[in-house]
Amino acid sequence: MKVRFSLIMAIIGIVLASCGDDNDSEKWLTGKSQKFSINSNLRRETLPVLKARDVWTATVGYGTSDQGWLTLDKTEGEAGTVELTAFIAANTTKKYRSATVTVTCHKETVKFQFSQAGMTGGDEPKPSVSARVAKIEMTNFDREMNAVYEESLAFRYSGDVIVGADYHSRDKVALTESDVVVTIDRSQSGKCVYTMKETGMPDEVVNATLDDLKRIVSVGDMQMTYGVEGFLAKRTNGESTWLYDVDVKSNLFIVTTDKRLVYQFDPALPLRDDCNIDVNFIAMMTMTSRGMLKYAVLAEKGNFGKMLPYVIYKAASGKESYVFSPQIDSAKTLTSLDFAHRYNDLPYETQKRCVITYVD
Structure with missing residues (x-):
């Protein structure tokens, strides 16, 4: 997936690299570290721009047992401006977690520390829905x-949960109509089964598998x-x-x-x-x-x-x-x-x- 960075961030990177002390021109890696304290939601963070005088690498170290929840858009590059974006998965537990991104060039490092809060009020995210x-x-x-052609789909609910729908189509040129009754079976964990019944036609069954x-x-x-x-x-x-x-x-x-x-x-x-x-x-x-x-x-x-x-x-x-x-x-x-x-x-x-x- 491509992530495009703004020209403003590139300019900021140049300014950061040029506004340090007199020894910055001799360093292999220049720029400022930063700490990020974030909530439990899925998000992305653009890291402060660095300047590398040679090839560089970026690694992620985790301070808690939860692994793989923070990833980078790239982990290495050539000399020049270093622009990184961190992608942070939603924390679906109630536990705090932490990670450190380390950028290295000729054994010189700049670190970015992340701490993400756990969820409050539940172990799994519940989407907020009020417009049905x-x-x-x-x-x-x-x-x-x-x-020339009309379709409609009316949803059926049990509380806030969609349990099915009634579909109608009308071809005003061919002068034909059809009705389909859709039912949704959510009884199996990690699965959803959609059954579509049309008069005079075999049932169409659509099986969907869901992730966590x-x-x-x-x-x-x-x-x-x-x-x-x-x-x-x-x-x-x-x-x-x-x-x-x-x-x-x-x-x-x-x-x-x-x-x-x-x-x-x-x-x-x-x-x-x-x-x-x-x-x-x-x-x-x-x-x-x-x-x-x-x-x-x-x-x-x-x-x-x-x-x-x-x-x-x-x-x-x-x-x-x-x-x-x-x-x-x-x-x-x-x-x-x-x-x-x-x-x-x-x-x-x-x-x-x-x-x-x-x-x-």
């Missing part, structure tokens, strides 16, 4: 803005891999592989398979973080195909790792592009999202609209 999606409705339009962070690591024949920051990093079904690269600084989500697809998110439009459904994931899932809305039952918050916390506003690949126009209320709740599909060399576009209603 009741129904998602999607309408596809032709070039003249006539509705409740993320889907396999669904059907698809395997998922997550990066150190918690974003989806790779998806494969044995025949094809999709690589995901998140550029947090530029708010880009880049998917590479047989073609490169770049999603852009608008930092001026933040989403509330307590919604139980990842509406951006639904937009990415449904933008190219009809009939996909029934699979939105898999888009519960956290199922596929983290997403950028802003509204998606553009997707582009080759000569195609999608532009999204959201409606957001004063509580940062996304209530509708319009999709405009365009070919760069054609004068027209096709559109679809997604309307989201919530449980009162």
Whole structure:
């Protein structure tokens, strides 16, 4: 996963390297140590910039028995500016833990000390959810803005837990309709089974396996891999592989398979973080195909790792592009999202609209 650093940090590094005492020019490694005291949440930290006169290495030492929870974006480099980012996993225990990052050049070292608090109030993180999606409705339009295909998905709840959904689709051109009843079985630890029953058709059963962070690591024949920051990093079904690269600084989500697809998110439009459904994931899932809305039952918050916390506003690949126009209320709740599909060399576009209603 690529992490891009700002020019400002590079400038700060030059200033730090040049503002030391007169002996700094003779040192192999210059820069300042720092202590980080952080909470239990997953996060990343950009370390103060160092200056090395020769090749350098960076190592992580753990002061407690918990290992592997802090990683670096790189562990060695050539002479010049040393810019490092530390990725810190969420501490899902109640115990404090510590680690030290040591940068070394010709036996000279600079150390960065980390201490992370344990969780309070529970051994496992519980996602905060207060905005529950009741129904998602999607309408596809032709070039003249006539509705040609409609879908809806109404969620069923037991308390705050989604236990199923009712899907309906209507093709207004072919004059056909279909109904699917979705049930979710969460009775097995580390698993989730989605059963989709459509009248006159064999049941479709989708088995999902979850990791300790409740993320889907396999669904059907698809395997998922997550990066150190918690974003989806790779998806494969044995025949094809999709690589995901998140550029947090530029708010880009880049998917590479047989073609490169770049999603852009608008930092001026933040989403509330307590919604139980990842509406951006639904937009990415449904933008190219009809009939996909029934699979939105898999888009519960956290199922596929983290997403950028802003509204998606553009997707582009080759000569195609999608532009999204959201409606957001004063509580940062996304209530509708319009999709405009365009070919760069054609004068027209096709559109679809997604309307989201919530449980009162």
